[in-house]
Amino acid sequence: DGTIWAIHNSKEKLDKHLAKTxxxxxxxxxxxPNGYLHIGHAKAMFIDFGLxxxxxxxxxxxxxxxxxxxxxxxxxxxxxxIVSWMGWEPFKVTYTSDYFQDLYDLALKLIRRxxxxxxxxxxxxxxxxxxxxxNSPWRNRSISESLKMFEEMRLxxxxxxxxxxxxxxxxxxxxxxxxxLIAYRIKFTSHPHAGDKWCIYPSYDYAHCIVDSLENVxxxxxxxxxxxxxxxxxxxxxxxxxxxxxxxxxxxxxxxNNVLSKRKLNRLATENLVDGxxxxxxxxxxxxxxxxxxxxxxxxxxxxxxxxxxxxxxxQLNRLEYHIREDLNKAASRTMVVLHPLKIVITNLAGGAxxxxxxKMWPDAQNDDTSSFxxxxxxxxxxxxxxxxxxxxxxxxxxxAPGKSVLLRYxxxxxxxEVIYGDDGKSIMEIRAExxxxxxxxxxxxxHWVAQxxxxxxxxxxxxxxxEKLFLSEDPTELDDKWLSDINPHSKEVIKEAxxxxxxxxxxxxxxxxxxxxxxxxxxxxxxPGKLVFNRTVTLRDSYSK
Ligand code: ATP
Ligand code: MG
Ligand code: MG
Numbered sequence: 001d002g003t004i005w006a007i008h009n010s011k012e013k014l015d016k017h018l019a020k021t022x023x024x025x026x027x028x029x030x031x032x033p034n035g036y037l038h039i040g041h042a043k044a045m046f047i048d049f050g051l052x053x054x055x056x057x058x059x060x061x062x063x064x065x066x067x068x069x070x071x072x073x074x075x076x077x078x079x080x081x082i083v084s085w086m087g088w089e090p091f092k093v094t095y096t097s098d099y100f101q102d103l104y105d106l107a108l109k110l111i112r113r114x115x116x117x118x119x120x121x122x123x124x125x126x127x128x129x130x131x132x133x134x135n136s137p138w139r140n141r142s143i144s145e146s147l148k149m150f151e152e153m154r155l156x157x158x159x160x161x162x163x164x165x166x167x168x169x170x171x172x173x174x175x176x177x178x179x180x181l182i183a184y185r186i187k188f189t190s191h192p193h194a195g196d197k198w199c200i201y202p203s204y205d206y207a208h209c210i211v212d213s214l215e216n217v218x219x220x221x222x223x224x225x226x227x228x229x230x231x232x233x234x235x236x237x238x239x240x241x242x243x244x245x246x247x248x249x250x251x252x253x254x255x256x257n258n259v260l261s262k263r264k265l266n267r268l269a270t271e272n273l274v275d276g277x278x279x280x281x282x283x284x285x286x287x288x289x290x291x292x293x294x295x296x297x298x299x300x301x302x303x304x305x306x307x308x309x310x311x312x313x314x315x316q317l318n319r320l321e322y323h324i325r326e327d328l329n330k331a332a333s334r335t336m337v338v339l340h341p342l343k344i345v346i347t348n349l350a351g352g353a354x355x356x357x358x359x360k361m362w363p364d365a366q367n368d369d370t371s372s373f374x375x376x377x378x379x380x381x382x383x384x385x386x387x388x389x390x391x392x393x394x395x396x397x398x399x400x401a402p403g404k405s406v407l408l409r410y411x412x413x414x415x416x417x418e419v420i421y422g423d424d425g426k427s428i429m430e431i432r433a434e435x436x437x438x439x440x441x442x443x444x445x446x447x448h449w450v451a452q453x454x455x456x457x458x459x460x461x462x463x464x465x466x467x468e469k470l471f472l473s474e475d476p477t478e479l480d481d482k483w484l485s486d487i488n489p490h491s492k493e494v495i496k497e498a499x500x501x502x503x504x505x506x507x508x509x510x511x512x513x514x515x516x517x518x519x520x521x522x523x524x525x526x527x528x529p530g531k532l533v534f535n536r537t538v539t540l541r542d543s544y545s546k
Contacts, residue, residue, distance in 0.1 A: 017216060017243040025057025026218045029083070029090075030208070033063050033192070034070035035262030036269075036277040036284045037082050039298060039320075040253040046302045047221050047250060049088040058091030060215055065097045066207050068191040076192065078277075082285045086295045094215065096207050097194040103202045103210060104154070106240055107165060107183060111146045115239045116183060118149035119166045130179040133171050139180070153186055156199045160186045167206070169235055177229045181205045209233040213242040220245040223252045224309065250307055254314045257469035258283050259476055259483070273487060274470070280524075280535045281470040281491050291467070292512050292522025292537030297327035314475060324538045328520040332512040333361040336376070336409070336448045337500045337534075339464060339518065341383035343430040344400075346414065349380040351455050359410040359501070374503040378411050381452040383459065383499050388447050389431060391419065398445030400431070405443040409516065413441040448516040450499040459499035463533040465524065466493040500532075507532055514540070 029048040031037060052059035061083055065071050080093065110116040119138045129136060150165055152158050165184035183206035190196045212220045227249045237244050254260060260283060269277045277284055280291035288298060301323040305315055355378040365372030384400065393401035400406045405415040418432035450459045468491045476483040512522045519540050524533040
């Protein structure tokens with residue numbers, strides 16, 4: 001990229017940069033701390049931290065904190081934590097607000113050079129004038145007057161909205177991002193990082209390029225919507241004789257049936273439409289983590305879609321799920337849970353008998369490797385899924401039915417001998433069955449199951465939460481302000497009392513399992529001693545392959 005730098009930089013400026021960096025690659029990941037990071041940010045991090053890593057360079061984590069109303073310490077802390085969870089190590093953590101003094105000094109320099117002016121147009125006037133390529137009436141005021149007014153802005157002597165500092169760019173340009181962008185505005189708001197020191201705050205357009213340059217960023221990478229701001233980025237650095245980083249844009253990640261904008265995520269989280277920023281249905285990184293997705297699976301997914309410059313790509317959710325399954329297939333040990341238990345009494349096993357059986361934690365477990373097995377009791381009262389029983393058998397049906405046999409996985413074949421109905425004559429109270437201790441029957445159907453650990457004692461009860469897509473439409477943002485009415489009313493199902501094998505009682509936060517035949521599940525943070533809660537991360541069915 002020596003050539004690209006040479007296009008935009010004088011030899012002198014580039015040499016100055018190289019003297020400081022030795023030609024080393026510097027990038028930055030610049031989130032605004034106005035919310036939790038989402039999977040789109042995983043792509044940005046993959047590019048920013050990834051490029052630096054690949055080139056033996058360094059990547060800053062820079063909080064782009066120029067809008068104090070929207071920003072919070074909670075977000076700053078969370079972002080630092082989740083960046084590290086994603087596996088990235090910032091070279092330094094910096095804040096745009098750490099440069100407020102430099103940015104202010106440079107603003108004075110611009111005014112003195114006749115390249116910025118204090119303006120008093122309202123937002124509507126600015127819009128109208130820009131549409132008509134007309135100069136603000138304040139554009140040609142004297143330098144000394146602008147200096148004086150800017151000082152009054154800084155001292156809090158001018159009301160919010162009554163003055164801005166504008167760059168004197170090119171009102172005749174074909175690029176509307178050259179129409180005298182706003183550099184500073186007045187906000188009587190204290191700042192989550194800079195405190196109460198300032199009542200004028202720089203804009204993104206003003207601050208971003210300058211801080212990139214002050215931090216000697218070599219490659220400033222951002223999403224495509226910033227492409228039209230590139231001209232202004234270079235204009236401003238040129239106006240201040242500052243070194244130009246190389247700017248390159250990539251496409252924003254979008255995923256079907258969900259939203260990825262902090263503004264929208266904020267509404268979902270704060271209006272209690274979901275259970276907070278880390279709701280497992282959200283594609284925030286915290287939500288994905290809570291759901292049971294690892295950072296490896298997220299990074300594999302990002303690597304898989306590639307770094308493109310094609311227009312805003314809508315990626316199907318099942319593509320992400322593919323990578324989650326690949327990862328969990330290796331990481332999640334097998335266990336058994338019955339979501340909707342149906343009681344089966346085994347009539348040819350004595351009431352007090354407890355057979356201690358071995359169940360596989362891993363499909364390829366070797367018999368001599370005891371650490372790959374867990375113990376399950378088999379007694380005369382076992383539970384299978386309600387949905388695994390039918391009163392009418394059919395040819396393509398492999399579950400349990402009157403007269404039919406199924407294999408209870410890791411245990412014995414059982415044959416249904418009787419159905420006990422409740423008083424209404426319809427609802428099934430229990431099934432009676434006989435087991436085949438010699439295992440000579442070879443039924444086609446294999447079921448997961450859970451037994452009473454001892455006579456009259458219920459199996460371990462756990463709460464299980466199942467999730468579906470959060471939005472009904474593939475792209476809810478197309479509905480504009482009606483996007484909230486597109487929320488899937490069935491996106492979350494809570495099963496308060498599922499039955500689990502006794503070994504699951506030892507599960508702790510962070511543990512991941514495959515519940516046989518049901519999917520992959522992770523322990524949720526709502527778990528309490530004696531009351532485990534599991535989130536289904538993803539089902540077992542795989543509808544996407546590379
Ligand atoms: P949001 O609308 O979610 O707030 P943003 O662009 O304002 O998005 P920032 O926190 O300012 O979010 O972004 C930090 C970095 O992450 C920027 O470089 C931005 O371009 C990038 N980024 C944000 N969203 C996405 C996305 N969906 N796909 C790829 N990169 C993204
Ligand atoms: Mg931003
Ligand atoms: Mg934003």
